[in-house]
Amino acid sequence: MEKIDFSEEINKKIEVIKEEVLSGKINLLDFELNPIFSDIKDSLSIFNIENYSESYKNACDLLSRKFEELRNLLSSLDIEKKFLDFLKENPKDEEITEIFNGCWNRTFELDAISLSFLEYASNRFCKEKLMDLKIEHLNKEKSDFQFLLEIPRLKFTDKLNAFFNKIKTKLPCYFEDVFENKLDQIKIYEQFVYLLHLLQLGKIKYQKDTNTLYV
C-alpha cells in the first residue's frame, strides 16, 4: 500500500474555505463539500489515519455549518405565513403566552461602567504602588534602670540613610560589591546589618539566583 498523506493539503483547503466564507466571498450553501470528503475517502489508509482524523473533523465542522445555514434559510421562509396561520385559529391569550414561553432572552447589561472608567480602573490597578516608608528614631526615655542595650548616640536611621545613599549609585551590583575594599570585620558586619534593614524595608531588593542587589 502506498504511503500517501494529503491531510495537510486538505486542512489548508478547509481553512481557505472557512476564511472565504467568513469574508463573504463564498456562500456555504452554494459550495460543494463532496470533493473534500471524496479526497479523504480515496486517500485514507492505515498509514495516514491519525492525521486524517483531524482533516475529517474539520470537514465535518464545515458540513455542520452548512447544515446550520440551511436550517436558518428554511426557517426564514414564509415566516409571516406561519404567524398568520396560527392567528387564524383564533388562539386564546393564554395560548399565545404559552407559545412565547421559553423564547425570551435575557440580555447582559452593564450600564454603570463606562469605557473611560474601565480604562481609569485598569491604569490605576496596573500602576506600581510606591510607598514612602518612614523610619522613626526611638526617643530615649529618662529612667533609673540600666539596660544592656543602649540607644546609639547617632541616630540609626541617619546611619542607615547615609549607607543607602553611599551604595545607591553602585546598584544594581553583586552582593559582595557592596562590601568591596572593606577589611574591618566589624565595619562589614555593621554594613551588613544596614543592608538587612534596607532589604526588610523594601528600599533595596535582592535577587537570589543572580546574587544581585537592586533598587
Added chain:
Amino acid sequence: MNEISILMHLLSRKKNSSQIGATKKEILDVLNVKTKNKSIYFQNLITGLSDYLEPLGLQVKFNALNTHWFINYENEVIELVSNNPFEGKPSLAATLLCVLTSCLKNSGTSSIQEIRKLRSKKDITDDIKTLEKEGYLVIDKTTNQVQLTPLIGYKLDLHKLLVKLSLKLKE
C-alpha cells in the same frame, strides 16, 4: 485594557431603551482595526469572546433588526429565573404577536387597524400604548402606523418562536 474588556463594555452597554451592544463597524472603529481582512479578524474576535464567556453562562448574540452584537445569558441560566416580561399579562403578549405578524407582513410597519383585525378585539389602544411605553414599538401619531423597535430582537428568540409555532400548527 485588552480587547476582551473593550468588547465586554461595547456589547453590554445600553445605548437607549431599545438598543444594546454595538455594530461591527463600531467595534472595529473602537479597536482601530484597519487591516485588509477586517471581517476575518472580527469573526475571530467574536468567536474568542464567545469562548471566553461560555463558562460564565453568557453568550454573544446578533440582533438582525439593528445589526447589533450583544451579550445574552445562556438558556440554562435563563431557565433558572422567571424571564417572561409579560408574566400575568397575556393580553400584552397576544397583542405583541399580532404587531409582529402584521409588521412582518408589511415590511416593518403596520396600521393599528390591521393589528386590531388580527387581534380580533375591539380595543387594543391600551395594549399598544403599554408596548410603546416598554420600548417594543413606536407609534406614528400622524399616520397611525406602528413600527417595531429593535428591542424585540434582543428580548425574543425569533428562531425558537418559529419552531414552536411550526410544532403547534402541526398538532
